[in-house]
Amino acid sequence: MVYLDFEKPVVELEQKLEEFRKQAIARSLDLTNSIQTVQREIENRLEEIYSNLTPYQTVQVARHVMRPKVQDHVRFMTPDYIMLHGDRYFADDHAMWASVGSLDGRTVFIIGHNRGSNVKENIRGNFGMASPEGYRKAMRVMELADKFHAPVITLLDTPGAYPGIGAEERGQAEAIASNIRDMFGIKVPIVTVVIGEGGSGGALGIGVGDRVLMMKYAMYSVISPEGCASILFRDGTRFRETAQMLKLTAPDLKRLGLIDEVIDEPVGGAHRSPVEAMTFVKEAVKRNISELLEVKGPITDYRYNKYKNLPPKMD
Amino acid sequence: MPEDNVQKCKGCNRPLDMPAFEANMRICPKCGSHEQVPVRERIKMTVDEGSFKELWGHLVSKDLIGFADSKPYADRITETIDKTGENDAIVTGDALIHGTKVAIGFMNFGFIGGSMGVVVGEKIMRLAEHALKEKVPMIIFAQSGGARMQESVFSLMQLARMSGAIYRFQEHGGLYISVICNPCTGGASASFAFQGDLIISEPGALIGFAGPRVIEQTIKQKLPPGFQTAEFLQEKGFLDKVVDRKNMRWMLGKVLSLYRGIPMEVI
Numbered sequence: 001m002v003y004l005d006f007e008k009p010v011v012e013l014e015q016k017l018e019e020f021r022k023q024a025i026a027r028s029l030d031l032t033n034s035i036q037t038v039q040r041e042i043e044n045r046l047e048e049i050y051s052n053l054t055p056y057q058t059v060q061v062a063r064h065v066m067r068p069k070v071q072d073h074v075r076f077m078t079p080d081y082i083m084l085h086g087d088r089y090f091a092d093d094h095a096m097w098a099s100v101g102s103l104d105g106r107t108v109f110i111i112g113h114n115r116g117s118n119v120k121e122n123i124r125g126n127f128g129m130a131s132p133e134g135y136r137k138a139m140r141v142m143e144l145a146d147k148f149h150a151p152v153i154t155l156l157d158t159p160g161a162y163p164g165i166g167a168e169e170r171g172q173a174e175a176i177a178s179n180i181r182d183m184f185g186i187k188v189p190i191v192t193v194v195i196g197e198g199g200s201g202g203a204l205g206i207g208v209g210d211r212v213l214m215m216k217y218a219m220y221s222v223i224s225p226e227g228c229a230s231i232l233f234r235d236g237t238r239f240r241e242t243a244q245m246l247k248l249t250a251p252d253l254k255r256l257g258l259i260d261e262v263i264d265e266p267v268g269g270a271h272r273s274p275v276e277a278m279t280f281v282k283e284a285v286k287r288n289i290s291e292l293l294e295v296k297g298p299i300t301d302y303r304y305n306k307y308k309n310l311p312p313k314m315d
Numbered sequence: 316m317p318e319d320n321v322q323k324c325k326g327c328n329r330p331l332d333m334p335a336f337e338a339n340m341r342i343c344p345k346c347g348s349h350e351q352v353p354v355r356e357r358i359k360m361t362v363d364e365g366s367f368k369e370l371w372g373h374l375v376s377k378d379l380i381g382f383a384d385s386k387p388y389a390d391r392i393t394e395t396i397d398k399t400g401e402n403d404a405i406v407t408g409d410a411l412i413h414g415t416k417v418a419i420g421f422m423n424f425g426f427i428g429g430s431m432g433v434v435v436g437e438k439i440m441r442l443a444e445h446a447l448k449e450k451v452p453m454i455i456f457a458q459s460g461g462a463r464m465q466e467s468v469f470s471l472m473q474l475a476r477m478s479g480a481i482y483r484f485q486e487h488g489g490l491y492i493s494v495i496c497n498p499c500t501g502g503a504s505a506s507f508a509f510q511g512d513l514i515i516s517e518p519g520a521l522i523g524f525a526g527p528r529v530i531e532q533t534i535k536q537k538l539p540p541g542f543q544t545a546e547f548l549q550e551k552g553f554l555d556k557v558v559d560r561k562n563m564r565w566m567l568g569k570v571l572s573l574y575r576g577i578p579m580e581v582i
Contacts, residue, residue: 161505163525163533168543171553172524173504180474181510184482200462200471201505201524208475222462222471222502232384232464246467247380256380258468304479310472314374314437 001272004060006049010268013042046268053217055252056243059225061217062196066271068278070097070112070155073195076278077103077153077285078110084144087136090170095126095162096134096206098141100150103286109145111138111206112155115196129162130202132175138206139179142186151189151289154206159224161202176205183208189292189299191285193263194218194250210295210303211288212258214250215281216265221248257311261288324348326519340560349497349517349560354406354423357456361564362410362419369408371441374434376403379469388465391427399425403434404459407442412454413568418446420455422496422503431502432463436473439507443480443491450577452490454567457508460526461501474506481510488577492570494563495545495554500526513570515556516545517563522554 003011017038024031053061061067074081078101086092097114100107115121115128130138138154145152161172180201183190192209198220214220223231225243230236247253250262263284270277295302321330326348336343340360341350352360358367375396378389386394396402404426410419420442422429439455446453462470485491493511497520504524508514516522523530523543531538541547548554558566 161524163529165530165534165538165542168523168525168530169551171509171551173522174509174553176505176524177478177507177509180506181478181482184479185486201474201502204471204474205505208478220468220471222467223464228464245380245382246464248467253468256468258472304483307472307475307479308440310476312377312379312433312469314433 002065004057004064006053006057006060009049010042010045013038013045017042043267046272050217050268054240054244055246055249056225056240058217058249059197059219059243061269061271062219064269064271065117066274067196068270068274069117070110070114070157070195072117072274073155073278073281074099074101074110074112076275077101077282078108081110084141085137087133087140089136090133093131093134093137094124095128095130095158096137097155098137100144100148103153103282103289106289107148107150108153108289109141109148109150110153110155111141112195113158113203113206115157126162128158128197129160130158130205131162131164131167132170132172135161135175135179135205139182142183142190146187149188151191151292152186153285153289154190154192154209156192156194156198156203156207156220157196158199158202159197160199161205176201179205180208184304185300187298187300189289189295190303191288191292193281193285194220194259195281199224208303208307210292210299210306211260213261213263213284213288214253214259215263215270215277216250217269218250219248220250220253220259221246325350342560347518349519351424351458351497352560353425354401354421357421358406358410360560361421361456361567362412362417363414366411367408367419368410369406370445371407371438372402374402374437376432376434376463376466378465379433380467382465382467384465391465395426399423401426403438404429404431404463405435405438407438409449409451412564412571415568415571416449416451417571418442418449418451418453420453422456422458424458424460424496424498427463429459429503430461430463430470431459431473432466432470433473435463436470436476439473439477440480443477443484443489446491447484447487447489447577450489452492452571452574452576453484454492454494455507455511456494456496457499457503458496459499459501459503459508461503470502474502477507478510481507485510485512490574490577492567494567495520495522497521500524509553513555514553515558515563515566516548516554517560518545518557520545522548
């Protein structure tokens with residue numbers, strides 16, 4: 001386990017638990033009671049810590065290296081998936097995942113920011129920071145989904161679109177602008193889930209869903225708290241304040257009416273119990289797809305009206 | 316006059332003779348640099364005289380999330396309105412250009428860096444819906460540092476709201492001309508500025524997704540001269556044309572005269 005600074009209180013307890021387990025096996029002792037006591041203690045402490053997370057601590061959990069990533073969700077939701085590559089113009093951007101598979105019998109296309117779970121994957125996927133070809137691949141695959149009459153699931157997990165020379169030369173702004181616009185023409189349901197870090201326009205570039213769901217400890221923001229602090233305060237170390245002000249947590253965004261649903265996470269976050277967390281996501285996605293398939297009239301009208309009617313209402 | 320009171324050209328750093336400079340549409344007579352134009356002046360130089368009728372000018376931003384940087388966002392809005400006499404970072408309305416009716420929007424860089432929040436999003440969304448209803452072409456002069464951080468995800472969602480309205484307008488045959496002015500980065504670039512059927516720009520304008528400073532920090536090297544300028548983007552295939560300010564009105568009129576309009580059966 002990789003521990004976050006505020007998880008320190010459970011480190012010792014988990015070491016103790018491990019020690020009891022080892023001894024129980026090594027000396028054939030019955031330590032059930034002690035083990036259960038420590039386990040309960042761990043759960044209590046985690047419950048206590050996680051029900052009082054500050055916004056910046058939520059950001060840390062959202063970015064946790066062991067948090068289930070796009071490829072984990074894809075394998076869990078659609079074990080028979082086929083990966084789809086390339087934008088047909090320039091390259092295959094590893095920062096953008098695209099696949100087709102069946103979700104409990106229903107064909108679905110999944111698109112997501114592929115930030116990876118270890119250093120090798122991180123580098124290959126450019127830490128989930130997509131380039132124009134990634135956004136163009138995403139749009140190509142959404143159009144393919146349209147042809148298959150299959151719903152689209154988009155999974156958001158990116159610090160932002162890649163700010164590099166090549167990305168600018170190949171039209172990063174144009175690629176994202178076209179995606180955000182043309183998603184309004186996709187005639188199949190789109191369910192968007194923010195599974196980790198929802199970083200601004202780079203996230204929204206695949207994020208124009210009919211339903212936007214967020215995992216409980218994910219974040220979604222117009223700018224990273226660090227970037228916001230360095231611009232507004234000219235002091236990048238004041239990110240805890242900006243994280244607080246940006247209202248980037250799932251419960252805050254639900255309360256403000258900007259997202260549709262908060263998907264619960266197990267005690268201690270998705271990185272502690274990934275299967276449980278991914279089950280919650282899968283069930284929420286399935287339910288939302290079913291509901292969207294029941295929508296009367298064109299789904300594109302439903303989508304437009306959803307965004308048009310987002311708060312605040314203006315006279 | 317003390318040295319620092321003399322306004323200098325940002326292009327060549329030479330002092331500007333203000334009356335001559337203003338009479339020259341704020342183009343430096345010495346180096347040709349297209350300096351920024353206050354929004355009302357821009358309207359005047361773009362549309363037929365006296366034809367501009369402002370719409371939704373009353374919309375004002377609110378502090379939706381209790382944001383405060385060096386000052387509370389609510390105060391920043393009030394002060395900026397008092398200082399600039401404008402209610403937000405875009406002015407929208409109906410106008411004529413060479414006698415053709417258009418729905419038109421002008422971003423106002425003087426209002427919190429032309430940053431795009433709920434009001435800008437709402438006005439552009441309404442402008443596109445209005446243009447579709449009236450079956451007239453739409454023109455937006457983009458000039459923006461990006462999304463307005465002080466409105467957080469509210470401002471991010473404007474990218475989707477504006478884009479949805481523009482999608483519907485264009486799907487029905489509406490012509491949208493995007494005119495990109497200096498500078499245009501971030502959320503404005505990643506939405507309406509690059510969604511034009513025609514995209515034109517003023518010479519030398521800085522245009523990009525990420526700002527040059529962010530890119531330099533990421534790649535840890537200096538950017539080559541001319542990177543992210545209008546001319547660079549035209550060369551890379553992302554702009555139809557770089558047009559001098561003095562020719563802009565003529566150019567828009569010419570394009571409008573070649574366009575046959577939205578088919579009547581729509582709506």
